[in-house]
Amino acid sequence: MPSRRLVLVLVVFCFMLGAYLRAGQAGQQTDDEAAIRKVLEDYIVGWREADVPKLATVFDAEGRVMWLSGDPGSERLNTMTFAEILKRRRPSPDYGKEWRVESLDVLDGRLAVAKVQISRAGGHYVDYLALHKLAGGWRIVNKTFVMR
Numbered sequence: 311m312p313s314r315r316l317v318l319v320l321v322v323f324c325f326m327l328g329a330y331l332r333a334g335q336a337g338q339q340t341d342d343e344a345a346i347r348k349v350l351e352d353y354i355v356g357w358r359e360a361d362v363p364k365l366a367t368v369f370d371a372e373g374r375v376m377w378l379s380g381d382p383g384s385e386r387l388n389t390m391t392f393a394e395i396l397k398r399r400r401p402s403p404d405y406g407k408e409w410r411v412e413s414l415d416v417l418d419g420r421l422a423v424a425k426v427q428i429s430r431a432g433g434h435y436v437d438y439l440a441l442h443k444l445a446g447g448w449r450i451v452n453k454t455f456v457m458r
Contacts, residue, residue, distance in 0.1 A: 342416050342448075346441060349448045350424060353439075354406040360399045369396075370442070370449040377455055392450075404431045412436075419443060433458050 349368045356364035369392040378385040408429040416422045422441040427434055440452040 342419055342422070342443070343414060346414060346416065346422050346424065346448050347411065349441065349450065350411060350426060350439070353450060354409050354426075354428060357399070358402055358405040358407075360401040362396050362399060365392075365396055365399070368450055370444065370451045373449070373451040373453070375453045375455075402430070404429075406430075422448065430457075 352364055353368045373392045374389050375395055376389045380386050406428045410427055412425040414424045420443045424439045426437045435455050435457055437455045439450050441448050442451050
């Protein structure tokens with residue numbers, strides 16, 4: 311029968327090993343979250359300043375923006391590629407001076423979904439952004455939003 315000292319050492323070892331493994335997983339999550347938050351910040355600043363080169367680093371070329379327009383009951387879904395949006399982008403000095411990430415879910419270190427609230431004159435946008443981790447890092451692959 312094992313001694314109490316051996317049992318205590320094994321319990322402490324298991325506790326420490328579990329804490330070490332959780333810290334490693336949390337560190338990876340934190341690295342991904344930090345990288346995604348940087349992409350989101352570049353997106354907000356790039357959008358406000360119409361900085362097309364900056365926006366090109368955060369959007370995947372194949373990505374899309376989707377939004378509803380029209381009256382309730384007769385809404386229509388609009389969609390544009392990021393390339394089309396970037397061609398039309400104009401500076402918006404009041405856009406996103408205040409913004410916050412309301413939620414951020416990172417799945418398997420490859421997919422993330424962010425809900426971002428962004429100020430604008432007279433209200434705010436709520437953006438839902440899907441991001442994938444590609445060879446060049448995290449990129450926004452889909453954006454859908456509402457204005458409030």
